[in-house]
Amino acid sequence: MSNRKNPTRGTASESRFSVMEFMAEFPDDDACLAHLWRTRYSPDGEHALCPKCGVERSFHKYSNGDGRQSWTCTHCGRHVHPTAGTIFHKSSTSLHLWYYALFLITSTRCGISAKQLERELGVTYKTAWRMFNVIRNSLMAEPEIAPLEGKVEADETYFNRSNRLSNKTGKPGRSPGARTVFGMVERQGRVVVRHVPDATADVLSREIDLHVLPASMVFTDMHPSYQRTGWHYDHYRINHSAGVYVDGDVHTQTIEGFWSTVKGGIRGVYHSVSAKWLQSYLDEYAWRYNHREFTPRIRGVRRVPVGEAKFRLLLALAARPVR
Numbered sequence: 623m624s625n626r627k628n629p630t631r632g633t634a635s636e637s638r639f640s641v642m643e644f645m646a647e648f649p650d651d652d653a654c655l656a657h658l659w660r661t662r663y664s665p666d667g668e669h670a671l672c673p674k675c676g677v678e679r680s681f682h683k684y685s686n687g688d689g690r691q692s693w694t695c696t697h698c699g700r701h702v703h704p705t706a707g708t709i710f711h712k713s714s715t716s717l718h719l720w721y722y723a724l725f726l727i728t729s730t731r732c733g734i735s736a737k738q739l740e741r742e743l744g745v746t747y748k749t750a751w752r753m754f755n756v757i758r759n760s761l762m763a764e765p766e767i768a769p770l771e772g773k774v775e776a777d778e779t780y781f782n783r784s785n786r787l788s789n790k791t792g793k794p795g796r797s798p799g800a801r802t803v804f805g806m807v808e809r810q811g812r813v814v815v816r817h818v819p820d821a822t823a824d825v826l827s828r829e830i831d832l833h834v835l836p837a838s839m840v841f842t843d844m845h846p847s848y849q850r851t852g853w854h855y856d857h858y859r860i861n862h863s864a865g866v867y868v869d870g871d872v873h874t875q876t877i878e879g880f881w882s883t884v885k886g887g888i889r890g891v892y893h894s895v896s897a898k899w900l901q902s903y904l905d906e907y908a909w910r911y912n913h914r915e916f917t918p919r920i921r922g923v924r925r926v927p928v929g930e931a932k933f934r935l936l937l938a939l940a941a942r943p944v945r
């Protein structure tokens with residue numbers, strides 16, 4: 623018998639962290655600030671290492687005249703501001719709205735647009751757009767991802783002038799002004815996706831060398847730019863133009879699947895993507911893909927739903943000083 627005072631998650635919402643759950647945990651600015659204080663400085667909410675005393679002291683919450691809140695060392699009076707150095711620092715947007723934005727971004731499969739964020743948060747489009755960019759560029763970009771290894775599929779694709787990915791991957795310069803995107807993905811693993819100047823052998827070889835460990839197996843199509851891939855890798859090619867898509871282990875279905883997610887998302891969520899911001903959109907999709915199932919099933923331990931796990935990961939990243 624279900625109890626509506628104590629709702630349980632239905633199976634359909636297993637991957638969701640509901641807005642009710644979010645609001646119960648983070649009802650207002652104070653709750654978010656306290657969360658940041660505990661995450662960054664004080665696991666018990668009361669004791670922290672005082673930067674001035676150099677030892678652990680007890681702190682109490684302090685509110686100054688302009689409403690800016692901090693925690694104060696009871697021994698020396700030093701103030702510690704939980705938002706200092708983070709993406710929230712000196713933002714005119716409330717901490718609660720920032721947290722809600724992080725929740726919204728991780729609670730959908732395909733992402734949301736700045737326009738939706740504007741409506742949901744009740745802020746101006748400009749503010750929503752800025753928040754989005756900060757979240758993507760400071761939290762979701764993963765420049766230091768470890769090199770891919772094992773079985774890796776590589777493929778190039780194009781954004782044409784109408785800002786949509788073309789239906790087919792293929793020859794460079796397919797449409798004038800097309801933007802070239804190159805992706806590499808481990809089977810059952812991580813993806814790296816780059817907006818590149820073109821699909822020449824120089825550019826694609828350099829990307830593979832940068833992101834894939836030597837001696838890995840690399841699967842591509844017959845595109846001539848992959849002719850050098852065999853120099854440093856165990857290279858296998860699938861002849862799409864001959865109508866062959868899978869030949870045993872030789873295929874590029876994983877990267878094609880990733881492209882279709884990006885295509886679907888771009889079409890459904892972002893109506894246009896300028897070249898300037900293309901990489902940051904790609905980073906967001908790569909981040910989602912790379913964190914799609916990072917909560918293993920452990921017997922006897924509640925499995926954190928994927929959406930909630932992503933949300934908590936973003937919160938942890940947001941609690942660190944900006945690079």
Ligand SMILES: [Zn+2]
Pocket residue numbers: 672673674675676679695696697698699700
């Ligand atoms: Zn102190």
